[in-house]
Amino acid sequence: MTAGVQPRPPSFTASVRKGDIPKEYQLQRYYTAADVGQHNTSHDCWVSFFGRVYDLTPLLAEHEGPLAQPIIAAAGSDISFWFNEATGQPKEHVHPETGMQEIYCPWGRYIHVPPQGPESGWATDYRTPWWEDERYFIGLRSERTRKVCIVNLLTRQKNTLEVPVEETVAEIQNRYLVHNAHAGSYTWKRLGKPLNMEKTLAENGMEDETEEFLRLSIDPDNHIPVIHLHFNDDLTEA
Structure with missing residues (x-):
């Protein structure tokens, strides 16, 4: 596992706002843009920047008001353009x-960005601005995704998943649990050969040919690799 990828326990309670029902989820090493995009509200707010994914739901639970609005508006998206990649700090510019010189806030001043002048309501009782706070970091954003078709030979169910190229087959299996809670009761095979669950698709001989198909003006969706699931006869806990 990549160092620093999983700073939290395997499950994480995202919301702390009084009256909310805490939402728990399983942490992953990698997330796709679609994964991040599903968390696009003030009560479920993920963002990404510079290849890292952050769950800012607890931050918004503690900070209401106008400074929260730009972050809420950005929920579910990549906000790398807010920051300087070399320093990891918010960009600065000269006010016209x-x-x-002031911090560049394209969608308005946000939490932990100081005002330009004196402001009585400005709170400085925090140690670390949220963009540096590892408490909110939940994993990495995938550099590239690919599609894989999973066919259950017992039920004939077919599902196409978009997965990070960095994920192992075991991690893809975990994504597939939403379609089949007993995914662990199957042997995963490609062309009749069992897959190594601890290796990626490419490491299992399933190279990603998406770019080559596009170069040849061939629709990659017509050539999605297929994994067959063979039932093992005993329903085990996935």
Whole structure:
């Protein structure tokens, strides 16, 4: 496992706002843009920047008001353009009217960004700004995704998943649990050969040919590799 990828326990309670029902979920090493995009509200807010994914739901639970609105508006998206990649800090620019150097806030000033002048309501009782706070970090954003078709030979159910290229087959199996809670009761095979669950698809001989198909003007969706699930006769806990 990549160092620093999973700083939290395997499950994480995202919401702490009084009256909310805490939402628990299983942490993953990698997330797709679609994974992040599903968490796009103030009560379920994920963002990504510079290849890292953050769950800011607890932050928004503690900070209501106008400074929360830009983050809520960005929920489910990548906000790398808010920050300087070299420093990891918010970008700065010269204000066109005042001529003063200030933090660049394209959607308005947000939590932990100081005001330009004195402000009585400005709270400084925090140690680490949220963009540096590892408490909110939940995993990495995949550099590239690919599609794989999973066919259950027992039920004839077919599902196509978009998965990070970095994930092992075991991690793909975990994604597949939403379609079949007993996915662990099957042997996963490609062309009749059992897959090594601790290796990626490419490491199992299933190279990602998406870019080559596009170069040849061939629709990659017509050539999605297939994994067959063979039932093992005993329903085990997935």
